[in-house]
Amino acid sequence: MTTLEKLTILTDAAKYDVACTSSGVDRGGEAGSLGSAVKAGICHSFASDGRCISLLKVLMTNSCIYDCKYCVNRRSHDTPRAAFTPRELADLTIGFYRRNYIEGLFLSSGVLKNPDYTCELLIQTLKLLREEYRFRGYIHVKAIPGADEKLLSRLGMLADRMSVNIELPSETSLKLLAPDKSKTSILKPMALISGKIQENRHDLIQYRHAPKFAPAGQSTQMIIGATPDTDWKILRLTEGLYKKYQLKRVFYSAYMPVSENALLPPMGTKPPLLREHRLYQADWLLRFYGFTADELLDEEHQSFHPLVDPKCGWALNHMEQFPVEINQAPLELLLRVPGIGVRSARRIRKARQSGSLDFAGLKKIGVVLKRAQYFITCSGKMREGLKFTPESVLRALISEEKQKLAEDVPEQLSFFSGTPSHTGHPAGGFSGKLIQ
């Protein structure tokens, strides 16, 4: 089989994995080595589905001993199978990397023979890259559940990010659809990785040059819409994962029917992209805006409002906390205002040091007044001529959201889609004269 054929089969089999960020670690180049890593991550292209392509995302092999019902690579599925040799894959990665096609490698695999054997194949590939080719680019590797702890530890020393897919949001769903996997078999390697990262942090304090274990942290992903789990349940699970295992990211993947099974949505069902989008928005609120899962949803309200985003939804239910005074409110409160993001909240804090801000100034700073105007005052005054009732606000926010969704349909939001500030230019640290 030619490399081109293998690449096609093993890319096709890997494409449903949503995570493709190359973020979380800053590592400059080194004389004599190829490659570097940039903390914010770099997108090298965007696929026809609008998702960022940053890493060469492939499987080592799509042969698998398991038979998870939601998976394209399940044992019982009739599909062409292929496997890269470690050398072949390392050469391909370097060839792509030198041409600046990619930021690095995202390597996952079906389970061939047994978890340990598969894990060793991954280790061989990463060793070739790191040791023989002296590759300093980004590597994201999937931990193979069930593999020996020692092997997983070695894998983590070679990679920047490690992840274990939690797959489905509850134990019951797992039992039903992935009979070979259990909650413990997934959480065990996750705990191992997070333990290793902690341990390594301690070593690094003692020895500056101690080798790093997955310096960009660990992430996971789960499938949305294949099972009846609610948004509330998913969000609480997410929150728990961030707290308990210090995950860097939780990714959501709208279920795309890949097989006919009575337990699953029928073939041809549209993936729940809007729901996925709402979950990503809520995930952002957890990580950067100081919200908790139980603030956003509760026992009685287990799903997000489809027509307004989670932050607007929360604000509308808590009108007693508004309006917020722009020229005085602390950052935490500014962050709770719909239409004010992390970047504009920081800018407000900076700009108000040199004089009070008015509505025109807020617009320049990047605040979305169409949303924010109902929730703020500038020097004690609401926006001139603005009259509203709770119902009219909801109507206005819904119609605004509709336009937004029509323009920019659900997508993995990128926190760094722009450079965060002018100091974040890709030349890295600023020193001396830029233009010679």
Place this chain on the structure above:
Amino acid sequence: MNTRTNLSYCYDGSFDGFLCCVFESYTKREVPTLIYPYDEPQCSLYPEKQIETDPVHAERVFASLVNKISEEACELVQLGFLTCLPQKELLLYRFIRMGYRHGAGVVNWLADKTVHSLRKAVQFATHEAHLLCGFVRFSEQNGTLASVITPKNWVLPLLRDHFCSRYNTETFLIYDKTHRMALVHQPGKTEIFPLEQFSLEKADNTEAQFRRLWKRFYDTIGIEGRYNPKCRMTHMPNRYWENMTEFQEPALPSGKPGTKAFAEAPDTLLP
């Protein structure tokens, strides 16, 4: 003493040249209504004054940006000079004047007209540079990696450190076709210089093979059920596509894996 305002400055287009315009304005007590480079003559009603570039004067102004305003302001001015904003010189000049008068605080006057326009232009330039860190595509020809880009802003100084650090062992060239400038790196040596003309050579076998593999990867990775060209366009505007390998024709045969047509694709991708 009165300041004279009814005149325009013409300089050599270099950053030092621009700094000399600032120097001239302060030593002669003049406030120009227009500042422009020789090669972009403007229609001005006011008398034009040629400003000579003197490195000593430029150095003094440069140092004053840090000393009298702040390091951040100095960086902002340099980045502002790389932008494609029409009449960026006048905007930068106004910003510098504000800075001299009010000090380090001006960089945070985010709601001010001048500071806002400058920051917006700088954000566009640094964002374009950030995008190009990903969108640059190298082709290997005779052991050298070569690439052509067509940016709106003058981004080569912003790309230099990133690419030189990442590909420090390689010899590479990035040609900015818009500004006719080249960034050339050899291990241990980097230079940015004007270059009138450059184009890529025809791909050899290895190069063609990698382009083919990359295009195949690109065409395979998208999920059909989530097809979303609008979203792709938002993140990767069309104007970058012309220099990206994955969008070069001819498209590859889309036969089933295992068939002959699938394995053998033509070697005639760009250029």
